[in-house]
Amino acid sequence: MQPLHVVILAAGKSTRMKSARPKVLHDLAGRTLIEHVLHAARPLAAASTTLVVGHAATDVKAALARWTDLQFVEQSPQLGTGHALLQTETVLSGKKGTLLLLYGDVPLLSTGTLQRLLESHHARHAAATVLTAELPDPYGYGRIVRDPKGQIARIVEERDASAEQRAIYEVNSGIYALSLSKLFETLHRLASDNAQGEYYLTDLVALYHQEKRKVDALCVDTPDELRGINSRIELAEMARVVRDRRNRAVMLSGVTLEDPATTYIDEDVTIGADTTIGPGVRLQGRTSVGARCTIQAGCRLTNVAVGDEVIILDYCVLTDATVGDQAKLGPFAHIRPESVVGPSAHVGNFVELKKTVLGRGSKANHLSYLGDSMIGDGVNVGAGTITCNYDGVKKHRTVIDDGAFIGSNSALVAPVTIGAGAYVGAGSTITQDVPPGALGLARGHQHNKEDWAARRKARTPEAKE
Ligand code: UD1
Ligand code: CA
Numbered sequence: 001m002q003p004l005h006v007v008i009l010a011a012g013k014s015t016r017m018k019s020a021r022p023k024v025l026h027d028l029a030g031r032t033l034i035e036h037v038l039h040a041a042r043p044l045a046a047a048s049t050t051l052v053v054g055h056a057a058t059d060v061k062a063a064l065a066r067w068t069d070l071q072f073v074e075q076s077p078q079l080g081t082g083h084a085l086l087q088t089e090t091v092l093s094g095k096k097g098t099l100l101l102l103y104g105d106v107p108l109l110s111t112g113t114l115q116r117l118l119e120s121h122h123a124r125h126a127a128a129t130v131l132t133a134e135l136p137d138p139y140g141y142g143r144i145v146r147d148p149k150g151q152i153a154r155i156v157e158e159r160d161a162s163a164e165q166r167a168i169y170e171v172n173s174g175i176y177a178l179s180l181s182k183l184f185e186t187l188h189r190l191a192s193d194n195a196q197g198e199y200y201l202t203d204l205v206a207l208y209h210q211e212k213r214k215v216d217a218l219c220v221d222t223p224d225e226l227r228g229i230n231s232r233i234e235l236a237e238m239a240r241v242v243r244d245r246r247n248r249a250v251m252l253s254g255v256t257l258e259d260p261a262t263t264y265i266d267e268d269v270t271i272g273a274d275t276t277i278g279p280g281v282r283l284q285g286r287t288s289v290g291a292r293c294t295i296q297a298g299c300r301l302t303n304v305a306v307g308d309e310v311i312i313l314d315y316c317v318l319t320d321a322t323v324g325d326q327a328k329l330g331p332f333a334h335i336r337p338e339s340v341v342g343p344s345a346h347v348g349n350f351v352e353l354k355k356t357v358l359g360r361g362s363k364a365n366h367l368s369y370l371g372d373s374m375i376g377d378g379v380n381v382g383a384g385t386i387t388c389n390y391d392g393v394k395k396h397r398t399v400i401d402d403g404a405f406i407g408s409n410s411a412l413v414a415p416v417t418i419g420a421g422a423y424v425g426a427g428s429t430i431t432q433d434v435p436p437g438a439l440g441l442a443r444g445h446q447h448n449k450e451d452w453a454a455r456r457k458a459r460t461p462e463a464k465e
Pocket of ligand 1: 009010011012013052075077078079080081082083084103104105140141142143155157171172173174199200201202228
């Protein structure tokens with residue numbers, strides 16, 4: 001097998017996005033466009049992968065820092081796709097085998113299609129194989145012009161095409177398998193005498209045809225895969241395609257989606273069987289959801305590990321957190337980063353957790369803020385309990401040990417520890433540790449004045465009883 005070298009073009013400015021961010025770093029279903037391409041190419045196990053960067057090159061490189069085996073080549077100024085590929089001569093000249101050319105803004109290409117392209121290229125001993133598709137609306141794409149024998153003769157860009165050529169439905173995807181033999185020699189001969197004054201890679205096809213080197217086309221019947229993104233409208237349309245595909249796969253794996261049209265599940269999310277997901281739910285990043293869970297309407301989970309048989313009622317927001325088996329959350333709970341909701345724990349409406357561990361079977365059912373807290377097992381946190389973790393300068397920790405009972409509307413002024421099995425009286429403002437098993441009570445005493453109402457009425461006859 002000949003060595004494979006992957007090149008991805010991502011230097012263009014992408015004017016139509018009207019964005020300060022480079023196009024290839026825009027998000028599509030939880031991954032940047034360029035990462036979709038890298039994921040599709042990875043199983044091909046190429047000998048090298050080279051990215052041609054130019055516009056906002058520093059941002060693109062920084063965003064791909066975790067892809068350690070990439071090499072980068074800069075193209076400046078950006079004089080067209082042919083010129084872009086020529087820049088890889090510095091790293092690929094003298095190499096043998098096949099070059100697979102991909103675009104950073106064509107994110108839906110599947111690994112299978114790339115494999116078929118390479119297989120066909122090798123089997124037919126072509127110098128170049130172009131991936132093409134027939135589109136009902138070919139506007140904007142380069143058209144595949146064939147000679148009388150049906151061989152590809154050249155590719156004509158929309159702007160350079162005659163009316164007759166514009167009527168051709170077969171389009172250039174811009175994706176090619178190219179033999180490395182004499183490739184760079186030929187690229188040096190490209191000219192820029194066209195409507196855009198650019199060095200078009202597509203002209204390579206015409207040069208090869210003149211030299212009687214074999215140019216082949218592989219026409220795919222899944223044209224969505226070949227779509228490039230040029231505007232935010234196309235980005236949204238493609239996001240819908242990705243989402244549909246993803247949601248179908250999720251449903252086929254045994255998950256119920258009550259309304260797939262409004263369910264957003266990122267590529268890297270995993271969900272166990274017999275879990276039910278309500279309308280308007282977003283599962284983002286590296287979220288994993290166990291089996292037999294229910295996630296009701298309008299919840300957003302980002303990088304959350306959810307166990308089995310968890311119930312998350314409507315409109316909860318969870319970020320960078322862990323939820324144990326059989327826990328119950330919401331409605332309207334907010335679980336912020338570095339929080340852990342233990343197995344069988346309950347977090348109810350309008351409860352916020354931040355950097356807080358809530359132990360097994362513990363309950364915080366109503367209207368609480370629990371921050372920087374370590375809460376043990378079997379703890380009952382009463383309605384309206386607040387951990388006062390911030391003194392205006394620093395954050396402080398609250399520890400509530402196993403089995404403690406915190407009465408409603410308590411303020412726990414951190415740093416403070418409530419011992420195991422201790423009680424805090426409702427309405428207390430706790431500023432000192434409460435020992436295990438003790439009752440901490442810190443509130444004003446109540447005085448009842450007997451018959452006060454009648455005395456008042458006697459003093460001021462117009463007062464109502
Ligand atoms: C290109 C093809 C066209 C094809 C279409 C498919 C050419 C001349 N035309 O047109 O036949 O139908 O793709 O989507 O090749 N890039 C660089 N440096 C440059 C110019 C572009 O790196 O100097 C990169 C862009 O970032 C992008 C890719 O190459 O990833 C394609 O460039 P773009 O300008 O979008 O080409 P199209 O006009 O769409
Ligand atoms: Ca394009």
